[in-house]
Amino acid sequence: AQSVTQLGSHVSVSEGALVLLRCNYSSSVPPYLFWYVQYPNQGLQLLLKYTTGATLVKGINGFEAEFKKSETSFHLTKPSAHMSDAAEYFCAVIAYNQGGKLIFGQGTELSVKP
Amino acid sequence: GAVVSQHPSRVICKSGTSVKIECRSLDFQATTMFWYRQFPKKSLMLMATSNEGSKATYEQGVEKDKFLINHASLTLSTLTVTSAHPEDSSFYICSAREWKTPYNEQFFGPGTRLTVL
Numbered sequence: 001a002q003s004v005t006q007l008g009s010h011v012s013v014s015e016g017a018l019v020l021l022r023c024n025y026s027s028s029v030p031p032y033l034f035w036y037v038q039y040p041n042q043g044l045q046l047l048l049k050y051t052t053g054a055t056l057v058k059g060i061n062g063f064e065a066e067f068k069k070s071e072t073s074f075h076l077t078k079p080s081a082h083m084s085d086a087a088e089y090f091c092a093v094i095a096y097n098q099g100g101k102l103i104f105g106q107g108t109e110l111s112v113k114p
Numbered sequence: 115g116a117v118v119s120q121h122p123s124r125v126i127c128k129s130g131t132s133v134k135i136e137c138r139s140l141d142f143q144a145t146t147m148f149w150y151r152q153f154p155k156k157s158l159m160l161m162a163t164s165n166e167g168s169k170a171t172y173e174q175g176v177e178k179d180k181f182l183i184n185h186a187s188l189t190l191s192t193l194t195v196t197s198a199h200p201e202d203s204s205f206y207i208c209s210a211r212e213w214k215t216p217y218n219e220q221f222f223g224p225g226t227r228l229t230v231l
Contacts, residue, residue, distance in 0.1 A: 034219075036222075041205070041225070041227065042224055042225060043118075043120075043207050043222040043223050043224040043225045044158075044207070044209075044222040045222070046219070046221075049219065090157060090158070099163055099171070100146075100211070101148065101160055101163060102148075102160075102209075102220055104157045104158050105157065106156075106157050107156070107157045109155075
């Protein structure tokens with residue numbers, strides 16, 4: 001069965017600092033992995049996804065993530081945080097043996113200090 | 115492309131009444147739609163999966179008679195919360211998947227905030 005673990009329910013960084021949000025997955029088959037962002041009282045917006053091919057994936061708003069099979073990780077990074085990056089971030093994996101539904105991590109709230 | 119809408123965005127109702135939430139795929143045909151519930155500061159909890167023209171598949175612990183799901187067309191799914199009570203107050207989010215998407219990406223709606231008084 002597939003699962004996702006996000007380390008740290010809350011991360012706080014200063015504006016301009018590096019953002020690192022951690023995600024580890026468990027999957028018995030090659031995973032399809034996603035990072036979503038959610039702003040207050042809104043739905044989820046796809047930041048980036050890994051399916052196959054290049055392990056370094058670039059997304060919107062300057063975010064990127066690297067798929068590391070040996071570490072079963074898919075951490076999200078951004079070189080320089082902006083105030084507008086403050087939001088909730090979810091890592092997710094597709095569960096192929098469960099009708100292709102998304103399995104979400106617990107979420108990480110990112111705060112950006114001026 | 116791949117836009118999903120929800121209506122209403124916010125609804126307040128009295129305890130005991132029923133509320134219907136619509137989820138529409140605006141520019142693609144959604145063979146599968148998903149309904150999630152999200153509590154404050156929590157992750158999304160999948161409630162059910164609906165395939166167009168067939169009965170929804172509910173997750174364990176979700177009352178199918180309380181949360182009625184209909185997916186009558188390739189662009190519309192509805193969630194009806196029957197005899198709503200204050201504990202049903204939550205943020206409900208739908209997502210839709212197009213049949214031809216190779217990696218099963220889901221596109222999410224903006225959510226509906228339900229408050230039951």
